[in-house]
Each structure stands twice: as structure tokens, then as C-alpha cells.
Amino acid sequence: MLVERRVLEVASGSAFLVHPYLAFQTTNHLFLGLEYASGGDFHTFLQRTGCLDITSAAFYAAEITCGVQYLHSKGIIHRDLKPENILVVESGHLRIADFGLSIDNMFGERTATERVGTPGFIAPEMLAGEEYNAGVDWFSFGVIIKEMITGTSGYNRRQPKIPGDVAKDIINKLLCNNPSQRLGVNGNIRQHQFFMHIDWVSLEALRVAPPHVPGPPTIRTSSGVFNIDHIESAEARRTKIRAEDQELFGGFSYISPKWRTFP
Template sequence: MDHFHNNRGNSSMSKQSDINLGPSANPFAKPTDFDFLKVIGKGSFGKVLVAKRKSDGRFYAIKVLQKKMILKKNEQRNIMVERNVLLKNLKHPFLVGLHYSFQTTEKLYFVLDYVNGGELFFHLQQEHTFPEPRARFYASEVASAIGYLHSLNIVYRDLKPENILLDSQGHIVLTDFGLCKEVIEPTGTTSTFCGTPEYLAPEVLRKHPYDRTVDWWCFGAVLYEMLLGLPPFYSRNVAEMYDNILHKPLHLPMSISTAARDILTGLLQKDQKRRLGAQADFLDVKKHAFFSSIAWEDLYNKRIPTPYNPNVAGPADLRHIDPEFTQEIVPNSVGRIPDSTINSPTATSAFLGFSYATTDDHLRN
């Protein structure tokens, strides 16, 4: 982590050209390379926008984070650590692809695959519940992505409905790993969480150390909601819901199959040492009877037909994106490079070495 302290306080750091861009095939990327079209999501540090690259007309999702907000929340160390996750060159069919990232004096920009089939849970709201084969298909793609992250010693930790998208064909895409996860530890009182309370595992609520099994709890919560229409232990009263997660036994109706009841019992096990996945991780999940019909290699290679096709007309088709976001006005500041004289050297040096690009980005189609 030495790059935190490199050149700290050096005022020339305010110049874009002096920032270490890392293994970058595109070191001169800047906001003005893009036309920012629509807001498609929001987080605690910034926004996600759909943007069109001027040079080739391609569409990307660009996550724009305010350095000021991150520094204020003392999160820059967290962001830098998670950037190192990105440097592991994550490539998996069900994870969003990062093309490159860059920064201006005030903002960080991540250029990501644009995925416009909509949030999985946007579709679940329309249907209320998914039939078991459809839920199984999505769950197996999600499990495959989690297994891959775990194989690289990455705990996803923040699997939640808004991070699970469908691509234009109807395959799962997990987003947001290593890109400013919301801070999900309780801050101050037990009732103030950033993140999704419905999906918090008991050990996270108790502020106990957690490991990769936290992801299998969240995975169980996702599967439960797909099959039964609400998260497990759900209550409109948040304090009651926390109490349910910690103490209430899991109730599973007979309307779902024996295999579904069995896997949910294993995944939503309050004791993380006894949870499905605690022994052999993804292998435990993969081998469960609920997934007996899944040919995992075919699944990985996208050879299994998707149960639903979002039927998007093309990249500019936003029919599955929540209008709450898309009706928002894109601020001018997003696509502008601010005057570097207003920059504080500390803010820039805190993010030294942040900018990143995959070395083969120019080879990608």
C-alpha cells in the first residue's frame, strides 16, 4: 500500500499527467471523451450514467464518484484496496467488465460494460415470484460468479438485488464488486446501516468477523426472494427485521420443492460454520440436489438458453431501467474537466495510482 504516501503534499500532483495511471492502455482518457446521456443508478459516493464514447459511438456505463465524498467518509483507503481487486484482472461471463478508469481533480470515473436488461429484481417485481426452473437458472449463474470471486480470495460481501442485472440476452451480470461497495457495517447505533438490511447476515449484524460464507447467506436470501417474493425474515419494521434475522427460525412453505427447502435451510443457517458453503465453498452449493439438472460447464459457456429475453431494441433502449433514475437531469459537471487550480494536493495524492485500464482494452471488440 505504499502508493498512499508517494509524493504526498507535492503540489504538482494536481496535473493530470503526473498521476500514475497504472498498467494503462488509455492513460489520457478524460470525461470529454464521452457524451453522458442518462443517470441509471445512484450510490453514496456518486452516480452511474450511460455514456456514448465519441470516438466510436459505443455505449458504456460510467460510474462517477466524488473524491470529496469519499475523503469525507474516510473511505479512500477502502477504494484503493478495492482497486487492487480490479487489478486481479477479473474476467468471468457473469461479472461486469471494467474497461478502464481515470480521474480528474474532483472525480473518479470507471468505464464499465453497459448492461441494459434491467435489474433482476425489477423483473421479479413484475412477476411477483419466478417459477423454480427460472430461479434456478439465475441462481446458478450468480453462484458461478461468487465461486470465481472466492477462488481469487475476494469476498463479494454485498450481494443485493440492485447489484444483479440482466444483459440484453437475459444472462446475469453482477456489478459493483471492487467499485465502492456501500459500507455495510453498522455505524453508531444498530439501526443505521448503509446497504440493504434485508440481506444482512447475522454475523454482520452482530459485528462479528465474517468470511466468504457471508456471500452464501446473501445468495440464499436472493434465491428465497426469487422463489417466495419477499426477502427471508422480512418486516417493514427494520428493528424487528434485524431481530428476525438474528433469532427467528426460518419458515419455508410447502409450496416450494423439497430440494429448494433443503438448500435454503443450508444457506440461511444462522451459524456461519454450519452454513452450506462453509466446508468446500462453491463445491458444496454446486453439488446440492437443487442444482442437479445444471450442466455447469454449459452454463459457464452460456450454452443454456435463457428463460427470459429482455428484448431490448439496442444500447439506447432504457425500458428496463427505473425511471426514477432516467428522468434525472445529467449534471454538466460530470463531463467537464474542472480547473485544476481549485484542486487540493492532498485530495489528488490520496488517489495516486488509482487510474487503471486493462492492457488489452484496444484489442477488445
């Protein structure tokens, strides 16, 4: 939780990461207030739109690339990249979210060994219990591009047919078993032919219109139609947090400089 709180504050510097508005705590709970993404998660978005054409897939992949590269430049490895952890805002742009499994301070040659993440998106070096670095995110990214283009979720050895030589090439280079040779770690991913039509300066300035602008998601209940993606409920924790654990969260509270107050 502390790592996620730190990463969220860093995330404020990128247009392709979900932004925090506030963090606070009570005796029994920790709260994070994040920007609202009315388009829901990217997995649900892909289920609605179906397989994407190469141009659309390249646009979304480019936005994810910007977010991942920003995280890595700050020494952060996400470790659970998947469409469910990417949000779609009202304008149609993407925001990488859910930093609960992230690890920070991963600069230089520092590596990790902890096995985390979601089956089907975990890099082979992590599955093997080997030391790993930011290359694990690029492997997951390759699985995401494959899902965008083929509609199949998760990685397996018998991959479905991928349309287009350029798309097949970038996916194969991202899913390379050798992390030191994996695209993203090895070579400039932005120069791959898959992104040949991407104007990176305009993209990062959010001046490129997304290929799909989602309407507000709706659900129909006996009480009417609501413009929300889904409703989740959870049993509140009833055990009071120990005093020694409370001390770990000194300085947890946060208010974003971008927070706006209304009369």
C-alpha cells in the same frame, strides 16, 4: 473507491461479474466505465417476471454461484449481494456488480468486523458485530434465492411458504445462523439437489440459454419512448479534492485489454 477499482479489474476474469472498460480521473472526479447491461438490474427484472419456477430460479442461482465463487477464490467478499446489485445483460445472463462495499485480500483465516450492506440481506454474525468471512455472501445469496421463488424481498424470521422441498432445503442451509455450517462455506453447493439439472461446464461457457431474454427496457416521456432503464441525476461535487487525497489515486487509470477502438 480504490477497492472497487481493484475488484473490477479482477472481475474481468469471470463471465458472471460486470466487466470494466476503463477508469480515469479529473481534478474533482473519478470515473469508471463499465459494460452496458440493457436488461437493467435483477430486482426490476424479477418485478417484471414475477415469481420464478424452480428450474428458472436454479439457472439464475447457478450463474450467481459462479460469480460469488470466483470472487471468493480471489480473496474478495462482496458484502452487499442483493438483486439490485446484479445486472441482466441483453442475452439474459447475469452479472454481479457494485463492488463499492467489497473487501479484498480475504484469504485463509482472515476475518473482518465492519458492519456494511443492506438491511434484509446482512448475515447474523455481521449484525452481531462478530468476526466474519465469505459466509456473509452465502447468507445474502440465500435471501436472493428466496426472493426469486417467493417474490418477497429481504430476510425476516417469519419466512413465507417456500414451494418445493429442494428449494426450501437449500434456502434453509444458506440462511443457517452458524456461518461455519452454512452451505457455500460448508459442503459443495454445486452438488445440492437444487442444481441437479445444471450442467456446470456448459453454464460457465455460456452455452446454456437463459429462461428469459429481456427486451430493452423502455420509459415513456413527453418527448417519446426511450430504451433505457432509468435516468438518475446527481449534484456534482464542487469542493476540490485535497492534494494529499489526490496522491492516493496514483495508478487509478485503467484500460481493459478487451477494449475495442472504432474508426
